[in-house]
Amino acid sequence: MDINTIVLVLTLLSGVALFLYGMSVMGDGLKQMAGNKLELILYKLTNTPLKGLLLGAAVTAVIQSSSATTVMVVGFVNSGMMKAAQAIGIIMGANIGTSITGWILCLSYIDGQQGIAQLLSTATISAIVAILGIIFRTFLKKDVYRQLGNIMLGFAILMIGMQTMSGAVAPLKDSPAFVSMLTSFTNPVLGIVFGIALTAVLQSASAAVGVLQALSVTGAIVFQSAYPMIMGIGIGAACPVLLSAMGTNKYGKRTALVYLINDVFAMILGTTLFYSVNAFVHFDFYSMT
Template sequence: MISTAFEILGSLGMFLFGMKVMSEALQKLSGERLRNLMRTMTQNRLAGVGTGFLVTCLVQSSSASTVMMVSFVNAGLLTVVEAIGMIMGANLGTTTTFWIVSFLGFKFSLSSVALPIIGVAMPLLFSRRSTLRDSGEFLIGFGLLFLGLVFLKDAVPDIKNNPEALEFIRNYTGHGLWSVLVFFAFGTVLTVIVQSSSVAGAITITMAAKGWIDFPTAAAVILGENVGTTITANLAALSANANAKRAALAHFFFNIIGVIWAVIFFVPLTRMADWIMPGDPLEPGNIPFHMAAFHTGFNLLNIALLIAFVPQLGKLVNRLIKDRATRGDEHLKFDSTIFPQTGELNIAEAEEDVQKMTQLTRDLVSGFVQLYENADVEMGERVKELKQLEKDSDRMARETTDYLLQCSAGSVSDSSMAKISSLMRVIAELEDMCDRGYRLVLLAERRHRKKRDLPAETRVQVRQFSEIVLRFVDFTSTCLRRGVQTSDMETAYQLENFIDNFRKSLRKESIARMRQSGDQVKAEMLYIDILNNMEAIGNHSLNILQALRHHD
């Protein structure tokens, strides 16, 4: 008995590892395209369903994909309404696992070619072309996944050899609604324990194929798995912002509403699956396909019934979860070794945080101008607010860098690794820009505190200079979002040269004023320090564009 249990665990481990390898390879082959799709996501619910379906097909776990979607809501990449549509698609995407397991494990006998597939894939791993290497990883993952299924089938004992187990299960079957609820609870608990709907589905299909449970019982377990998979996202959202909690709660509501009507119409729903899928469901060999048809049919019907009510679902979770004060740079970092790594897709979340850092630079420079132009007004509270922005930039730089390192620790493509390196350099430059912005704030505060008088024309000059610098910052932010073209670099060099020449011109005027009157040397030196820091922000902006252009 103990040896059988370990054989089953080992088989599940090989199945999950093969799925992980296959998932990571698929992400590397299509990660950039999916990230672009994420960025262009709109309020179109059908597009959201399609994206959620594709993402879940790649990671082969609705738990992992919904946690990722919740983290995107947390980072501001998606709205709650957009995430609800994607979560609907994720529920549909996880049904592909049932079809894969049914066909590969119980329809085709590929055990004799699984190892040759791995053998063919091995030379591809040493190719210089990243596409061939990723394709080799995909084939190896496919081979390991199928071997895991083969071993799982062999490890689970046939019910003919264990009639006492069937008698135990029969005590809970055949009791109508009560039996459905019992096995629904079993499916929920099983999914929560293994933290993967794919593994839970493989276990359920194997049990049904071996005759341990009949089709209606398996259908009830599937309904439980649909609820169990929502627990992971809700746990991940506990430390996140209000919007992330809303997205996770919407996932739970969507699934629980579906389960409620499915339990009410349980018998017609199972008969529908029997009608869709030919073959006698009483035959263990046919049960996997009827289960896959039931799972897919249930999710399709649930989407069809509820997709029109996405805005209402969004309003419901907004009403239940109130806004609270929260840091805008929070991350959802899910470290569970159960989940397939999604570093390829989560790079988009780090890119959004980089965008937030450019906004912090803009806010600091704008705050400096406000202080400079109101030197005779006490603005201690405003200085404290700007100090907090500088602290936020330091924290965001540290956390986003750590997050990128976490993404790179997984299996990512060569182009994504280059992008991660580029983004880490960009983050360092942005942190320096924010530091420069806060130095400007401190210089304006010192001017007020020390009563450093400067000519009236410097107010206009500082405003003009800041407008040019902010224009460069905005241009950098735009390029961060859409990419850097050759023409963009020409514009960047023109802006940097203009800033440099403007700084030199204003510095000459300041030096000339010092020569004419030695009474204002300290005030003029403070003014020159302001000019130097503003020019430095322009230099950092150029460095960012060069780093991005080098990556592209």
């Protein structure tokens, strides 16, 4: 392994570390602001599957982690506060809510050098949010403002982490070995396995999607490679939930298993429908960056 590869790997890992830390700071700040309200809301508003689904999506969009939402739910089921049947709607909603992070990350890739587009660049947004965050954190005495400052700082760190990841992987588009490796993931099974492994290592579906977004921006990865990886990332997100359920009773374990089954079913449904339709329609975007 040459020195350039070592520097690239270290830079990428530092970007992932900043991303995960920023996401953690954001989530903790939001939970501190809400106090025990999140837990009470999750407990009380799950009397119908639709309510559970909407609630799971909303809470996960706020705390930026489907695993964290599901781990809370596993705890409720384990303690007897909630039935496993009530948890299903929240779990399905959590998988929808976690995609919000990916859309937030798209701000990192708004391309423009002039006018309004420049104001929406990652550097500008990160700078403004970081400055406001440190002002709230340092100079305002009320706890709610200090927590809001933490949320802003977490968001800024998350965006800087994305920039770092993007910068690290940018040279890879000119690497024949790397392009060849990514091309091998056009085999859906390999792509799914890679997505599962990446998410299991990072312990975060949002971080895994962030790495994939950073790779895609370089132009080195096409849709047919990215799609199965996304399917695998969904399953890999169940790893921290399954770990959290190891010490729970049978109902807590069942709830964690529901999360895994939901992700596996989504993968089977998504791949079967997509590849079946593509066999007849031949999507134009299939081999596009």
